[in-house]
Every structure is written in C-alpha cells, then in structure tokens.
Amino acid sequence: VIIGVDGPSYRPLGARMAFLPGNQRVGTLSSGCIESDLGLHAETALRDGAPRRVRYGEGSPFIDIQLPCGGGLEILLLPRPDRKVLAALGEKRMNRKACTLNITCDTGMMSLEDEGHTGMDGLRFQVRIEPEVMFYVFGKGPEASTFAGMIQSAGYPNLLLSPDKETLEFGQHAGCAVRHLKQAEFPSDLVPDPWSALVLFFPDH
Numbered sequence: 001v002i003i004g005v006d007g008p009s010y011r012p013l014g015a016r017m018a019f020l021p022g023n024q025r026v027g028t029l030s031s032g033c034i035e036s037d038l039g040l041h042a043e044t045a046l047r048d049g050a051p052r053r054v055r056y057g058e059g060s061p062f063i064d065i066q067l068p069c070g071g072g073l074e075i076l077l078l079p080r081p082d083r084k085v086l087a088a089l090g091e092k093r094m095n096r097k098a099c100t101l102n103i104t105c106d107t108g109m110m111s112l113e114d115e116g117h118t119g120m121d122g123l124r125f126q127v128r129i130e131p132e133v134m135f136y137v138f139g140k141g142p143e144a145s146t147f148a149g150m151i152q153s154a155g156y157p158n159l160l161l162s163p164d165k166e167t168l169e170f171g172q173h174a175g176c177a178v179r180h181l182k183q184a185e186f187p188s189d190l191v192p193d194p195w196s197a198l199v200l201f202f203p204d205h
Helices: 035-048 083-094 142-153 165-173
Strands: 002-006 018-020 024-026 052-057 072-077 099-104 110-113 119-121 124-129 134-139 158-162 178-180 196-201
Touching: 002 052, 018 035, 035 052, 035 072, 083 099, 083 110, 083 124, 134 142, 142 158, 142 165, 142 196, 158 165, 165 178
Parallel strands: 134 158, 134 196, 158 178
Antiparallel strands: 002 072, 018 024, 052 072, 099 110, 099 124, 119 124
C-alpha cells in the first residue's frame, strides 16, 4: 500500500497491489521501476511475519533505484493480511458500498469503517474505497455501442440499453451487458447510486 507520496507519482496515495506465491503479482505501484525490488521486501516481511515500510526516491537508502517521475514513495508491506476483513471489503465492493480500510502500520491490524478519508491518522493509515463509476448507456446507433465498448475495455461496470437490436448486438460483441428498451421511459427497476453516470446517445429528440 502506498502510504506516503512526495512530489509527482505514477499511482496515488492508497494505491494497492498484492504479491502471490510463485512470483505472481496483481496490480502495480509504479511504472515498473520498483516492483521487483518490492517483491524481495515482501518476502522478508512474510518471513518475519511483521509489516515492513520501504521508501523509494527522495529520502530513500536505495540510491540505485530511481523513480522516473521524481519525488518519493513510502510503501507499507502487509504479510498475510486479515482475510476476514478483506472478505468483508469484497462484499462491500460487490454491493457498491463505500467504506474506509484502516491499517495499523506497526502491527498490520485491519478494520473497516463507514466513514474516513485516505491518509495517515496517527499510527493508522486509512484508505477510502468507493465504488467504480457504473455507466448506464442509453442510445441507438454506433455512437452508443462504440462508447459502451470503450467503457467495457477500460474495465468499468456498464449496461447498454437500447430499443435497437443491432446496437445491442454490437454491444454484446464488445462484451457489454445489454438490455432491450421496449418503451420510451426510464426502467422502473433501475436504481442508479451516487457513483453512477447516465449517458444518452439518441440521434433524435
């Protein structure tokens, strides 16, 4: 977890990645300049069974590892993070509920709260986690299906709604979830939340 940023940074404060068995990893904390070294520190943290803080760039003891964007990064490595807390976090993400992950830096203890913001709070680091933008794309024609395909490619959750079957077919080919609109009104069973965007691509008024 990035717990400190000085100057420009490829990833923001609170960005996370995971190291898995077999030299596998998920995510990234830089443009690729520190991940291999981080893997070595992760092995040490795992072996010691204790959190480990590592600094790169400005103020770092590792002068041979440069950050191309300049500035400095402080990383907190958490060996064997609490699976129950992570499972609860996963459930909140599935249900599109915002929450704050609290990590005690010296012990690695984790908890979830409803409120909070990303940053240090005494000995704790907090990560505010909000749902990704959900795109509801309403429309007809290539603009609607192309936009929905771009959103799908970017990895955002989405739903393409159209009265036009050809538009829906193009969306399906792009991997989008689709829905056939049978009447000119907003579907009563759709309940957009505060992290939703409604986009209209109808050529006529």
